[in-house]
Amino acid sequence: MQTQLSPEYQNRADGRAAEAILRKCVHCGFCTATCPTYQLLGDELDGPRGRIYLMKQVLEGAAPTRKTQMHLDRCLTCRNCETTCPSGVDYGHLIDIGRKIVDEKVPRPATEKAVRWLLKEGLPSPLFGPAMKMGQLIRPLMPDVLKNKVPAKQNPGAWPTQIHARKVLMLAGCVQPSMMPNINSATARVLDAAGIQTVIAPKAGCCGAVKFHLNDQDGGKAEMRANIDAWWAHVESGVEAIVMNASGCGVTIKEYGHILADDPVYATKAARISELTQDLSELLPALVPVLKPKFAKAPDASKVVGFHPPCTLQHGQQLKGGVEQHLSALGFTVMVAQNEAHLCCGSAGTYSVLNPKLSYQLRDRKLGHLTELKPAVITSANIGCITHLQSGTQTPVRHWVEVLDDALS
DSSP states (O other), X not given: OOOOOOHHHHTXXXXXXXXXXXXXXXXXXXXXXXXXXXXXXXXXGGSXXXXXXXXXXXXXXXXXXXXXXXXXXXXXXXXXXXXXXXXOOOHHHHHHHHHHHHHXXXXXXXXXXXXXXXXXXXXXXXXXXXXXXXXXXXXXXXXXXXXXXXXXXXXXXXXXXXXXXXXXXXXXXSSHHHHOTHHHHHHHHHHHHTTEEEEOOTTOOXXXXXXXXXXXXXXXXXXXXXXXXXXXXXXXXXXXXEEESSHHHHHHHTTHHHHTTTOTTTHHHHHHHHHHEEEGGGGHHHHHHHHGGGOSSOOOTTSEEEEOOOHIIIIISOOOSHHHHHHHHTTOEEEOOSSOTTSOOSOTTTHHHHSHHHHHHHHHHHHHHHHTTOOSEXXXXXXXXXXXXXXXXXXXXXXXXXXXXXXXX
8 A cells, every 4th residue: 555654754763664564555445344343333434444444544744633533543453454355454462553643643632531541550559459359348239330340259270299301381361360370270280280380570561452552652661571571581591482371461461572672772672572471372392291180070061162262362362273272182072163263352451341231242142153152161362351251151152271171170
């Protein structure tokens, strides 16, 4: 797509990066067929091609409006369009640039600014844990709109204490330890059973995604640098990998090298961190033969384990089919939805708070397809998806590693 940057953006690194991405787009429209918001709304400006046109116009000097901002805000950043695009358009990075530039030009109403500030400062805050505990105490009294965001209190089980020669780092996450602590402890137990010790660096915090995607990119980068500092001694001592059991965090950390590429102090370290980062499912091929003999009993093959692959796993990290293949090799009957398994569930980080109507429409659409499988349990690989889907169904929704942990117990 021919683009003529306005003088304002010709000397900006993000302007030049956006121009390079835009020039790959041939406006074929394949992306609209797999865009969740386009499917719901049928508006060209609520699909990737239309949003690309909007960003192109701004970069060429057109004044953005609140309407421009709205259409960019409605994007889930699911990156399904990247999977579909035959030209390799890096839409995920383009939308980050476009939102930042539009927000520089278009002020938000005070209420909207306050909600976004609370999300980006509150979710990664040390106060989130105590607030979640309080919310869980009064959860039965909450209206559904709040109850949906507060999962019932969970027993995390014991953390393994055995020391192993093989060690991996794991990011505890900003909300996962308070909302669903069993995901982390189940991960540690499963890896322990395979002879791998899970190490958490206490000073590592939020991966940076919350602030970065709410256009506090400097704040997000500061959290990324803090994590690199917290992990670096372990990296130098030869830790095997940084294992992520939340695919939303995993896709962000795999992009540290890209995001901090221009940082003279952190660029090299960030690239190394990205190289070391693996989604937990990427360890499964080596874990299957070790874990299978350790099952307390064979999984009940008559019970379907439904699997919802998060967008951050299948589109952001381009990891498809691994969970299904390897859990099936362990004896589980794993199935994905027969229709629209590639589409977003509507969680998308803070999207379900900022765009609840569209988010819940996508949730119910996703659950409709998953319910057709008659699953005993629905699984996923990202806490946001798990929490969001659970708010719309009585069927248990869990991380797949918890199901694996139960079989080993």
